[in-house]
Amino acid sequence: LTVDDRFMGSGWFRFTQDFVECESYGPTIGRLSQRMPLNGPIDGMGTHPVVADGYLLSLFDWVEGxxxxxxxxxxxxxxxxxxxxxxxxxxxxxxxxxxxxxxxKAGTFATKHFQFIDDGSSGMAGQHPPYDVWITDDADAIMLQGGVGGYMQTWYELIALDR
Incomplete structure (x- = not known):
């Protein structure tokens, strides 16, 4: 992982039915070995690229609202x-x-519109502004656009797609 061309760290994760483990290194943490019991099923691994957010949302059956x-x-x-x-x-x-x-820019699509909401109690580093995500309404569940307001002021949009 790099931020502004500066090395932040590198690592890997391993999941089993009962635990997750991580081996990583970073200049601010040195070498780190972690193992955490899962104590039940998880819904996914949030890897931070926005396309993974759309994929995670596509894994569930949803009713509007x-x-x-x-x-x-x-x-x-x-x-x-x-x-x-x-x-x-x-x-x-x-x-x-x-x-x-x-x-x-990549075209016109039928979509599913989702929003992630975090009031600060989720376990992330404080409250996160609402994050809207639109994915294609098909089996591919391609993230087409997404945005976060508030202090983040971030917008993502698919500009090209070849199927």
Missing amino acids: EKKKLRVMLPSPDHRGATPPIIAEVNIDAVFLGRETVTV
Whole structure:
């Protein structure tokens, strides 16, 4: 992982039915070995690239307006994933807002619109502004666009797609 061309860390994760383990190194943490019992199933691994957020949301059956609390392991509790890899558990709310037709530079698509909501109690590094995600309404579940307001002011949009 690099931030502004500066090495932050590197690591790997291994999951079993009962535990997750992490081996990592970073200038601020040195060499780190972790092992954490899972104590039940998780909903996924939140790897921080936004396409993974769309994929995670596509794994569940949703009813419009439904809110689910997702139990996810992350390699960083930082909102940008900008720390050396560590095991971080997050329990974040996701809401299915509905189906929409969306046009991005890559074209016009039938989508599912979701929103991640974190009031600061999820296990991440403080409250996260609402994060909207639109994925294709098909088996591919391609993330088309997403955005976060508040202090993050971030927008993502798919500009090209070849199938």
